[in-house]
Amino acid sequence: MLTKTFVLQCPVGLHARPASILISEAEKFKSDISIKYNSKEVSLKSIIGVMTLGIKTNESFELIVQGEDEEQAMARLEIFFNEEIKDL
Amino acid sequence: MYKGIAASRGIGIGKAFVVKEKTDTTVYREKKIPDTEVDNEITRFTKAVEATDIYYDQVAEKSKDVLSESEQQVFQAYKLVLKDPIFKDMVTGSIRDELLCAEGAVIKSVELTKSMFLALNDEYMRQRADDIDNVGKQILISLTGSQSTDLSMLTEDSIIIAEDLTPADTVSMNRKFVKGFAVEKGGETSHTAIIARTMEIPALVGCGDKIRDISHGDTLIIDGQEGILIAKPTPDELKNYLEKQKQYLEELEKIKALKNEPGRTLDGKNVHLVGNIAKPEEAKEVLEKGGDGIGLFRTEFLYLNRKELPSEEDQFKAYKEVAEVMKDRPCIIRTLDIGGDKQSALINMPKEDNPFMGYRAIRICLKEKEMFKTQLRAILRASAYGNLKIMFPMISCLEELRAAKEILNEAKAELDEKNIPYNRDIQVGIMIEIPSAAMAADILAQEADFFSIGTNDLCQYTLAVDRMNENISSLYNPLNIGVLRLIKRVIDCAHEFGIMVGMCGEMASNPEYTSLLLGLGLDEFSMVPASIPHVKQAVRNTTYDDAVNLAEEILSVNESDKIKTILRGKLNAH
Known part of the structure; x- marks a missing residue:
């Protein structure tokens, strides 16, 4: 299992567009991926779960990845949260 | 006379076309099923989700000519909500544990999900509750087999009366006959308001539930300048507004023709x-x-x-x-x-x-x-x-x-x-x-x-x-x-x-x-x-x-x- 803390860097917060893209990225891996924020954990398979966490810009959260391709999945999502999300 | 927020200029005259939820969902709300029917109800729900998914694909395809790219993305978000595992678990859970019929389980789950969004201290997220509502309605339409009011079937000059219009409604409607919108919900920047301005037809938004009194087929006048809607106008009112409408259209033509004229006063x-x-x-x-x-x-x-x-x-x-x-x-x-x-x-x-x-x-x-x-x-x-x-x-x-x-x-x-x-x-x-x-x-x-x-x-x-x-x-x-x-x-x-x-x-x-x-x-x-x-x-x-x-x-x-x-x-x- 891999865990890592990120800071939400998209300017508007985790709105429908960044959330949709995040979910379609997570779907590409076999691992179970979830986000933990304010001691609440939700699966990245659920857009409702991810959006209703209500993470705001500049707040930090934890990403938890578990499964056979966990390293690739974490590497991919690191790029998403550290780089790509800034343009969404 | 009804009042609303004037969201798009112009004067429209036509018959009321009332978009109603044809299904009265209240009968399903508490409807229980025998436990032998649980699997059957879950299958009905799954099939309704599949049908709705296909429906959204079709609408998204149709929307390509009419909606901007970002407006089209709405349908992708709808599809994600539709197939969301949390939502699915809520619905199947209600069917299995509470023995609710599929419709009742969907209604309950939509309300629960909406309350999750409404609880967030973020105006954008609160507005997403409407998206959940739209998806829920569409699933119910599939489940009950009722057609959603089909705005492509308009055959005469009409003014659309609705709680609100979804992108799917505005895409499918026959624009030739749409002479105005008046909706209960929304503000100046809601989808309905933007579409009306793009189509250059008058619209009132945020009219409240008073406009539910209007019956299908009533003659209506909509004044997008003053923000008023007149139902069953008197012959005098009608004559008056036909004249106003004529003036407005002439004015609009004149205004468009001014393009190459200078901005100069009469003197x-x-x-x-x-x-x-x-x-x-x-x-x-x-x-x-x-x-x-x-x-x-x-x-x-x-x-x-x-x-x-x-x-x-x-x-x-x-x-x-x-x-x-x-x-x-x-x-x-x-x-x-x-x-x-x-x-x-x-x-x-x-x-x-x-x-x-x-x-x-x-x-x-x-x-x-x-x-x-x-x-x-x-x-x-x-x-x-x-x-x-x-x-x-x-x-x-x-x-x-x-x-x-x-x-x-x-x-x-x-x-x-x-x-x-x-x-x-x-x-x-x-x-x-x-x-x-x-x-x-x-x-x-x-x-x-x-x-x-x-x-x-x-x-x-x-x-x-x-x-x-x-x-x-x-x-x-x-x-x-x-x-x-x-x-x-x-x-x-x-x-x-x-x-x-x-x-x-x-x-x-x-x-x-x-x-x-x-x-x-x-x-x-x-x-x-x-x-x-x-x-x-x-x-x-x-x-x-x-x-x-x-x-x-x-x-x-x-x-x-x-x-x-x-x-x-x-x-x-x-």
């Missing part, structure tokens, strides 16, 4: 009518609408939604593009106006309790000197390709103007060193949007080349009113006598020192205010390109003398409420 005074733009590609639109130049080129787009600060080269390209499109027509470029409601991840802006009165615009630029100078060098370089001017936002006193000009001089010296050409006499003006600047306009006019009055902020600061606050938004009134006196003072001071004064706030784009502002002496009106023909029409309908008299009359009125009545009276007299 020959020329007025500059120019556009506000936020991206280089919008410059063409200003020309298409018959604008004389650009009164406000917002540069924030360069700084938002990107990973690093824009380079001098990137900025130069953007400014040069506009300069070349506009040729010798003037174009005022406003330096970075970030902060307030516009945040950028690139600039260190601490969270503030009161961002409109905080670290923003020129205040940031004077501190982030290198960033500011990069922008100024880019503008200077582009000034070799057209008629560019520089404008500083949020100036509150002379010291700030001097400090900004000092940095501009440094930028000029750097270009000189490298022998890079630029317009040495480039004009430098300021926004007047802070009351202290308006009061000190006589001082500022001696060191600025032009003024542009930003009425949105000037009103909010002068009246101490946040117009987004619904409880007090009625106090937000650009016709408040205090605001008008400030505007007059700014114009008078500018003219005393021989500089041009324009206005780039929303007030400049409203033809109701045109003759008043003209009479106060405003030289330039800057507005969204679509408003240019309407304001031009207003300019061409008055004489400068009449406008001056009107302004004098209005400035002698004590109560702000009466001012609106006087303006309306003048307008109708024409």
